[in-house]
Amino acid sequence: MSQQFDAILRGLKLKITPKRRAILEILAGEGGYASPEEVWHQLKLRFDRVGLPTVYRNLEELATGGAISKIIHPNRQLYYYYCGNREHHHHFVCLSCRRVEDVAFCALAELEKAVAGRIVSHVFQANGYCRECSQNREDSLCDVG
Incomplete structure (x- = not known):
């Protein structure tokens, strides 16, 4: 490395x-x-x-x-x-465990249509909870009731 x-x-x-x-x-x-x-x-x-x-x-x-x-x-x-990953991609960020997942989706083509070639750069990051943390959150909510 x-x-x-x-x-x-x-x-x-x-x-x-x-x-x-x-x-x-x-x-x-x-x-x-x-x-x-x-x-x-x-x-x-x-x-x-x-x-x-x-x-x-x-x-x-x-x-x-x-x-x-x-x-x-x-x-x-x-x-x-x-x-x-050196290919063009974006990230999904888990706010609980800090895991970062690659996301191959990029909305730049649609954005380009909307702003007619004026884009110099872009950043896309989705925040949320990974599958494991989402499941743990759901489980803990069930335990409360």
Whole structure:
């Protein structure tokens, strides 16, 4: 995986540093999204010195380059997610377990018709509960009655 991360960083024309590689490793190992503060706390376990502003700057560089995805949570907190899928797609985000699922659907063609070629970029993210969390929520509601 380390070689893959090095290739990503080279492709973004970013210097390959242990901290940048570690950020990618942390996010890839999460299996879901993580906040900058959560990434920072994990980095502090690996490195003697790492500042939160450095983490924010690196996350933003990686997101701008498309190496990681921003997850915009309804709580207005910004999270980040490593997605190995390099094809055009969008995400379904579970608000309970933090799982992120790829969604192949894209409404850009219909949107293009509506705004006649003026689109420069787009973001689509669906928030909700994955099947497992939905089932657990339903089960807990049944237990109440």
